[in-house]
Amino acid sequence: MADVETTESDQSDAPDPRRHQPPPKYQGFKMFMRNRAAVFGAVLMIGILVVTYILPIFITDNKNEIIAEKHLAPGDEGAPLLGTDYLGRDVAIVVMNGGSTTLKVAGFAAILIVGIGASIGAAAGYYGGWVDSALMRFTEFFQVLPGLLFAIVIVALFSPTTLTIVLAIGLISWPGIARLTRGEFLRQKNLEYVKAATAIGASDRRIIIKTILPNTMPVIIVQSSLIMGAAILFEAGLAFLGLGDASNLSWGFYLGLNRASFLSNWWAVTFPGLMIFFTVLSLSLIGDGLQDAFNPKLRGR
Amino acid sequence: MRSRRWLKAFVLLFTVSLIAAACGDSDDGDTTAATDAPATTLEEGQTGTTSFVSTTVAESEATTTTEAEPEPEEMSTAHLLRPNNVPTEAQRGGTIVLGYAGVINHANGAVSSGYAVNTAGSQVNASLLRWSDEYQPVPYIASEWAIAADGLSVSLTLNPEARFHDGEDITCTDVDFSIKTSQANHPFKPMFAPVTGVDGGDTKNCTVNLEQPHPALLVAFSPGLLPIIPEHIFNDGQEMKTHPRNNTDVVGSGPFKIVEWETGEIIRYEANDDFFLPDLPYLDELIIDMVPDGATVTLGLETGDFDIGTGHGGQDIVDAQNNPDLSVSSKGFEAIGSIPWLQLNLRDEILSDVRVRQALWHAFDFDEWNEIQNSGQHRRQCTGIQSQSPYYNPDAHCYEFDLEAAQALLDDAGYGDGFELNFHVTPAGVTTAEIMASQWAKIGVEVIIEVVPDFPAWIGRTVGEGTDYQVTYTSLWNWGDPVIGVNRSYNCNNRVAGVAFSNMSWYCNEGLDEILNAAGLEFDPELRRDLYFEATDIINADVPVIYLSNQVWYTRMATHVENPPESIWGFMDSWAEMWIAS
Secondary structure: OHHHHOOHHHOOOOOOOOOOOOOOOOHHHHHHHHOHHHHHHHHHHHHHHHHHHHHHHHHOOOOOOEOOOOOOOOOOOOOOOOOEOOOOEEHHHHHHHHHHHHHHHHHHHHHHHHHHHHHHHHHHHHHOHHHHHHHHHHHHHHHHOOHHHHHHHHHHHOOOOHHHHHHHHHHHHOHHHHHHHHHHHHHHOOOHHHHHHHHOOOOHHHHHHHHHHHHHHHHHHHHHHHHHHHHHHHHHHHHHOOOOOOOOOOHHHHHHHHHHHOOOOHHHHHHHHHHHHHHHHHHHHHHHHHHHHHOHHHOOO | OHHHHHHHHHHHHHHHHHHHHHHHHOOOOOOOOOOOOOOOOOOOOOOOOOOOOOOOOOOOOOOOOOOOOOOHHHHHHHOOOOOOOOOOHHHOOOEEEEEEEOOOOOOOOOOOOOHHHHHHHHHHOOEOEEEOOOOOEEEOOEEEEEEOOOOOEEEEEEOOOOEOOOOOEOOHHHHHHHHHHHHHHOOOHHHOOOEEEEEOOOOOEEEEEEOOOOOOHHHHOOOOOOEOOOHHHHOOOOOOOOOHHHOOOOOOOOOEEEEEEEOOOEEEEEEOOOOOOOOOOOOOEEEEEEEOOHHHHHHHHHHOOOOEEEEOOOHHHHHHHOOOOEEEEOOOOOOOOEEEEEEEOOOOOOOOOHHHHHHHHHOOOHHHHHHHHHOOOOEOOOOOOOOOOOOOOOOOOOOOOOHHHHHHHHHHHOOOOOEEEEEEEOHHHHHHHHHHHHHHHHHOEEEEEEEOOOHHHHHHHHHOOOOOOOEEEEEEEOOOOHHHHOHHHOOHHHOOOOOOOOOOOOOOOHHHHHHHHHHHHOOOHHHHHHHHHHHHHHHHHHOOEEEOOEOOOEEEEEOOEEOOOOOOOHHHOOOOOOEEOO
């Protein structure tokens, strides 16, 4: 706990606070680096990105190639590093290629969630009144929908393409961020700097986008990293049930395909599962670090 | 602070495992990732939407006559498929439980087709003939039969003892009514299309009149295809397909009577003590236990809850073969003739080039597919006529696995640099699609797998108006005679949008149609066979479909099961001769 309480402002020999002090350079970065778990998360993420996007370039051009007998365990004679799956594909290569599908879906879903959630939350929080009531009822409607079922219905209806999966995840996950943004807007719209902007005649649009939104960004960015983690889990859940792109196997889809032979073929289930676990873990740790970096008041909470 | 972080990580881990567990729970009902599932789950005919083209060719002179064989002195065992394996008095009785993955709605095979209806129906209903495992007709309700010299009528003598469960005699009126019911309701129109009526009224000497010779007729008299249903029960003006007596208070004439029917749960039969064939059935009781999936059947067989169940190859069969409590038979179901194949859409620009289609076949590695998908248990199959059929040509031209030949054909067609190909499958077909993606990648073909969630969606996607599917994986059944189950996939006039298992490739060769029609009228087995050889050669040269294999339907059973249903119709034949060894 020591490193939290001993922040610079707590020093007794601190400079006179009434004098304007420029913030120390890279303060946020330093705070992030001080959070060792977050650094671990970031290193993990870099590793995952290298495995997903860079290694496959050097390894094979036929990611579906059947290279050996099916169900070869790692360490078996003639088996590749991580063994083979139910077809005889190299588990390592399929898992490597699966990352881009998973991350693509999760990334776009996170963008969509933040886009919808922040817009609706901003409008509700800023305008208040009936706009707020209407938008919040609308939000609550999506909040009480059984998320996984609703997503399954959407994907099953419109075929499991990347677009529909992103839309499905986006449509059911935005209410959280909408409420968060609304709360921030409600709080900030009564602060001095917003009143000042109103006083000099700034339009609503300008105040929302240029005045308040930048000040809510820290909260949104921190939340986004967590949302992306949740989106990965969501994608994995859908794909596990077979709702995914069978030509570009995501980790969840691959895990689902291998589950029938789970007992005899644990490695083909374990490795994609571990990739999901480590990716979500790293995003969560990074989110924690960003919290520290952006939001000094919440530091340590 | 740090401990909180670890708490968070732990909560995350917990969430991951929770989701995994939640997903795992859905295993039973969901077929999406059943990678070791049988190669085919599109059990065709189930939907009742199948439609066929009738073979209509102007009268041709019929020449051949087939005489009924049963000799009077052998009458006592002529009706048995296994006269040499009859239980002693002490060995009779007992209960057999069949584990069935799926739901059986009714038992009337005269109004719809399908493995489920026929399996349940053939125990409660009898038919005019049965068929042995040697493709020979065996007397059942009809004790004698003869085809007229001109092929335009078939005379039948019904077993004088033949009667329904309610004691009413079976007469020509019932035969006539059953055929008319099938003509009006059954999806397999060619079975009885040439039949104009049955003479004989309330007697036991019937004449089936035909407008043209119809060699497939005797096969169509099989238990599954034409159960003889009681006219006095059903002829009450109600809609036959939804008639209440199809599954309640069922009156048939078969070896068993239905005493309990909970759709989706159980059908319980007890022996028909008044059965018209002497000493049959050997069992006291027969139970069909309906369960949600094949895994439950496997489990039930292993625990001994079920005595018998089917299976289509793969690890389950290997496991059963290695289980000392179970025996496995690969006999039976030959008339089903299930042939998994890749359906190519000839309306597609790329696939309209025959060289591309031939190249795709050359690039198919049967051994690899068979090993991965079926644990090596399917037979190689090179034509659309099932390899146990008398009309199958074992020397038909087959496209051997040859990547160089495939590449040369693609180069020749101008697709040497490869192309993309969409491949539509239901979840059960994903493994095959993945294997093809791997195999065809070697000739530069990039397969885009598109998974459709279920059978109705698959129908919509592949036979819907203006469909742009390129390749799909399906499996068609021969149903005993090429006229019933083969012609439909190639006839020009069976290119029908919206109809499952029609000519889904949109293939048309009028010369072929003429040969198939001629074969449908030909009584001479040798001439008929030659016509089918010629037809399959034409089809193989044109490659509207790529035949993957001859799917073997296995019977898994407890070692005490004697006389399992091993005729050409397998489970869809009567189980009257089954008994339990002590």
